[in-house]
Amino acid sequence: MAGYNVLVVEDEDLLRANLVRRIHQLDLGFTVISDVMDGQAALDVVHKQLVHLVVTDIRMPVMDGLELAKHLFYTDPNIQVVIISGYGQFEYAQQAMHYGVKEYLTKPIDDEELRRVLTHIKMSLDTHWEDIAEAVKSLSERTTEHLVEAVEYYLRQNYTRTISIQEMARQLNLSSEHLCRVYKRLRSETPMHYLTGLRIQEAKRLLLQNPEADIKNVGEMVGYLNPHYFSRYFKKKTGMSPSEYRSAHQTNQT
Missing domain, CATH: 1.10.10.60 (Homeodomain-like)
Structure with missing residues (x-):
């Protein structure tokens, strides 16, 4: 994919704004589409927008980062989560690993560490979305082949009578334009x-x-x-x- 959408979750305003700015400055293909103060607000964003990565603090009001990671793990496991932990909070970060969290950052966040983590996350997302694209392509090709086979089966069953493209397309629940275009792409000739x-x-x-x-x-x-x-x-x-x-x-x- 060309770029990935990031949601930053941090209850301290200055830290949140600073993190948003630094993610954009690194220019690694991430765009922060929203930044919120707690896990519940984060879920509201996730339900309304496409989010690829959530960068979240652990300790926050209403819903903390651990609960957020747990919720995302069970409801939308395709979203990558990076936990931000403060001094003495490493045990919480370890718990988050049980919910699919593979990376964490320690406050104060070092620029090189932020770059390393985001680069690793981007590689993981690239692989994930490439796999999805390949699966969709494979499914599309199989579906297209089935369409062509259906056309040829129809013609074998009905060649003894007058056949029009329009009638055949209607019988197969397709538009005549789509039928001809797909068939010619796969067989290099027209159905007729x-x-x-x-x-x-x-x-x-x-x-x-x-x-x-x-x-x-x-x-x-x-x-x-x-x-x-x-x-x-x-x-x-x-x-x-x-x-x-x-x-x-x-x-x-x-």
């Missing part, structure tokens, strides 16, 4: 080209299997009601007219 190939392949089989069958009837059996169209498409695909194809293959078999 696939249909033509299907019909001509079946016509070739019928011509040889039924040597006495009328050419016009063979065309109708594969969905061409107009014999002129049948002959034209057949020759375009095979280089021969239906009668020439039949004669050539009958000669080869004798």
Whole structure:
């Protein structure tokens, strides 16, 4: 992702403002979208906005940082949490580790330590969101392949009758534009080209299997009601007219 949203939770106004300023100055791809005084206010922000990282003090009124980390762990574990602990509060930071907190900062916060922690968090977030993007891409590709397979199945089942893109799209609950665009992207041809190939392949089989069958009837059996169209498409695909194809293959078999 291009950048990540940060929520800073600290009950001391000066410390909170200072931390917001320093996060922005580091320019590591984090944007502080909100800063609040306690855990309950933090949850209100999380419910309304997309938050990737929460940087929170431990001791605060209303809801402390430990309770906040616990709540986020059970309700939105995708949010990364960094705990800020003061002198003598290390045991609280250790408890926070049980709730998915992987990093903590000790007051007074050192610039290099802040950089190290945020860099580590960014690497973790990058990996997480890349995995999600890959999963979405994979799902999209599978879904697209299923759509194409559904189109081809429909055409195999209905090639003997007149078919329009609009009718097929309606049967598959798709727009004709989306159907054609997706199919061509995966198969490098249009659904109607696939249909033509299907019909001509079946016509070739019928011509040889039924040597006495009328050419016009063979065309109708594969969905061409107009014999002129049948002959034209057949020759375009095979280089021969239906009668020439039949004669050539009958000669080869004798």
